[in-house]
Amino acid sequence: MLERSHLAIIAAVDARGTLTEAATSLHLSQSALSHAIRKLEHQLGTALWEKEGRLLRLTQAGEQMLLLAKRLLPQFEHTEQLLKQFARGQRGALRIGMECHPCYQWLLKVITPFLSEWPDVDVDVKQKFQFGGIGALFSYDIDILVTPDPLRQSGLLYTPVFDYEQVLVVHNEHGLAHKTYVVPEDLIDETLISYPVERERLDIYSEFLSPAKCVPKEHKEIEATNIMLQMVAAGRGVAALPKWLVEEYAQTMPIRGVRMGKQGIAKQIFLGIRRSDESLAYLAGFIELAGRVQTSLK
Amino acid sequence: MLERSHLAIIAAVDARGTLTEAATSLHLSQSALSHAIRKLEHQLGTALWEKEGRLLRLTQAGEQMLLLAKRLLPQFEHTEQLLKQFARGQRGALRIGMECHPCYQWLLKVITPFLSEWPDVDVDVKQKFQFGGIGALFSYDIDILVTPDPLRQSGLLYTPVFDYEQVLVVHNEHGLAHKTYVVPEDLIDETLISYPVERERLDIYSEFLSPAKCVPKEHKEIEATNIMLQMVAAGRGVAALPKWLVEEYAQTMPIRGVRMGKQGIAKQIFLGIRRSDESLAYLAGFIELAGRVQTSLK
DNA sequence: TGAAGCCATGAGTATTTCTCATAGATTGAT
DNA sequence: ATCAATCTATGAGAAATACTCATGGCTTCA
Incomplete structure (x- = not known):
């Protein structure tokens, strides 16, 4: 031979x-x-x-x-x-799964420096999963999952990277705009705009409206964040989004974020990976980078 | 690794x-x-x-x-x-060197069946050598040498493949055409046509004219065999060529071969190879084939 | 002619690779 | 759940392979 x-x-x-x-x-x-x-x-x-x-x-x-x-x-x-x-984990393909719609804006802020720090690692972002984000991790469709629900499970490893408050976005001149916080009943006459996902996965229902047995007058679904905000800015409805995101858009749009409930809705975003990938340097690098970006948004 | x-x-x-x-x-x-x-x-x-x-x-x-x-x-x-x-010697490149001008016609008769018997062996024919045919063999410019002079030398192996008589070619109606054989003196008034090589390597000189201290009236050099014969057929001179070759052309041209001297000039062609190539099957195949073709020309 | 450099070879050693035997894991059927 | 069948992992010893050392012959060149 x-x-x-x-x-x-x-x-x-x-x-x-x-x-x-x-x-x-x-x-x-x-x-x-x-x-x-x-x-x-x-x-x-x-x-x-x-x-x-x-x-x-x-x-x-x-x-x-x-x-x-x-x-x-x-x-x-x-x-x-x-x-x-x-x-050495210096090269690979990092496939990111998103289970958190508004996080897309944040993700971009992580991906940009990541691509320059890891020139040999390719990045792909996926948003649709046949068997949910965790299923996608286990079936190797993605390598890292961005999610607000850290479903602890052996074989997976979660790292919190991002705390924020979910607030109600309203038009500047809206009647609720200057309240310190809104209560569920305030939304009964409003049109709620959200991403097109099941209601159980929308915090504004699960943590705010549903416990008070309230529903908004109308519910519209829109995919794109900035279109959603355009609608709010046009006075066509209200939405629930991360506070930092609202503040960013508020600089150029007549919108405002208002706390929901006296305590507000606190959210946390986790990055989940397979435990077997723990040693991959570029995965660790991504998580570390994500932590750094977080602080600049708080 | x-x-x-x-x-x-x-x-x-x-x-x-x-x-x-x-x-x-x-x-x-x-x-x-x-x-x-x-x-x-x-x-x-x-x-x-x-x-x-x-x-x-x-x-x-x-x-x-x-x-x-x-x-x-x-x-x-x-x-x-x-x-x-x-x-197994089933594949290779066979580079043939020629030190025998008229043999080209014969060589073609060997190469044709060789190419079909050894489809994986390429053939090339070379005629000019910087240091002579044997030098070309030793310097690996050629793998087999077609020569009338088997200069025995350790490292080389010669096989006789081809006996023939060298005859004088004259025009049909030439004065010498019907003699049983010619003598050196017959050529004193003739124009001799030969290949452009040194006279010592022309048998008609070394084995016929020179021993009798004769020279022809004129000596012209021509490279191509059939042009040479055209000249002879036009009565412009005489030449010395293998008998079998003359007989072949005589079928379509008004020429004739005449024995030189009472015994004629007997020639033998050898194939020389490097001893180290002795085991190469396609070389052996070529030599064997050359032997077969010979008999059909006698 | 001798020195230097290159290659071949035999013998012994070191390393690697393989097999055997065995045990743990997983899968699918009863 | 249990068992049989199948797959994989591992340790230990055997077999095979690769390497080094020592040496000698050959070639080249001064």
Whole structure:
């Protein structure tokens, strides 16, 4: 069987010209190389070099093998480099799953520095999962999950990266705009705008309206955050969004965030990964970076 | 160091699905494969598979390596095939050197069947040598030499393949055309046409004219055999060529061959090869074929 | 002709790779 | 749940392989 070491031998001999030098460059004794060549030629049933005195001339078989060596050796080396990077976690593909719609804005702030810190790691963001975010993690559709529900489970590892308050967004001139906080009953006559997900997963229902058995007059679903805010700014309804996000948009739009309930709705975002990926450097890097971005938003 | 065997392993596991089956297909015990993988993964510093129970899923590093395996393994196999053919002498390049101008016609009759008997062997014919035919053999410019002078020399091997008589070619109606044989003095008033080589290498001089201290009236040199014969047919001179060749052309041209001297000039053509190439099957094949063609020309 | 450099070879050692035997894990059927 | 079948992991010893050392022959060049 032709082995990589054989290719290395023929390439080294070609490069150095003599067996002795080739042996040195291969970190072998001259004797070892001589034995190796003898054995290889015997196995192949053909000489690789014609040896006239001390002159080496490749036979046709040797030429073929040298050709192969020059073609394959660089590929071996390249893949070894890649594998080394994988081993150090310096290279890979990071597939991020999102279970938190408004976090998209925040995610962009993490991804940008990440891409420049990890130039060899590709990033992809997925938002739809057949079996939920955790299912996507377990089925290797994603490598990291951005979620507000850290469903503890063996095999997964969650890191909190992001605390914020969920507030009600209203138009500047809205009747509720200047209250210290709103109560569920305030929304009975309002049009609520939300992302298109099941109500159980909307905090404004599960933590605010539903406990008080209130429902808004109307409920519209909109996918894009800025369109949602355009609607609010146009006085066409109210929405529930992270406070930091509202404050950002408030600089250019006539909108305002108002606390929901006396305590407000406190939220926390977690990053979940498979425990088996814990040692991947770029995953750790991503989580670390996410923690840094968090503080600048508080 | 990534080895071919490692590529074979990852490819076999990919193809068979389980380590046990892969081991069988590699003619290894399950244990050996397990040890090999363990060691490889340890060397690389990264796992190649995630093992969930008995399910194997390639890691990113494993994917890379499988990619490499699928690219390189066929190339290894192809080259091994080639080398096997070289070893059996079934493939190669046969470079033929010619030191016998008129033999070109004969050579064509050998090459044609040779090419079909040895479809994997390429043929090239060379006629000019910086250091003579033997030098060309020794310097590996050619692999086989067609020559009338078997200069015995250690390292070379000659095989006679071809006996013929060198005759004088004259026009049908030429005064010498009907003699049983010509003598040197007959040529004193003739124009001799020959290939452009040194006179010592022309038999008509060395074996016929020179011993009798005769020279022809004029001597013209022409490279192409059929042009030479056109000249003869036009009555512009006489030439010395193999009898069989003259007979062939005589069917369509008004020319005739006449014996030179009472005994005629007997010639023999040899094929010379390097002794180190003696075992090359296609060389032996060529020589054998050359022998067969000879008989049909006698 | 001798010195230096190169290659081949045999013998012994070191290392690697394999097998055998065994045990733990997982899967699927009863 | 239990059992059988199948798969994988591991340790230990055996077999095979690869390497080094020591040496000698050959080639080249001054």
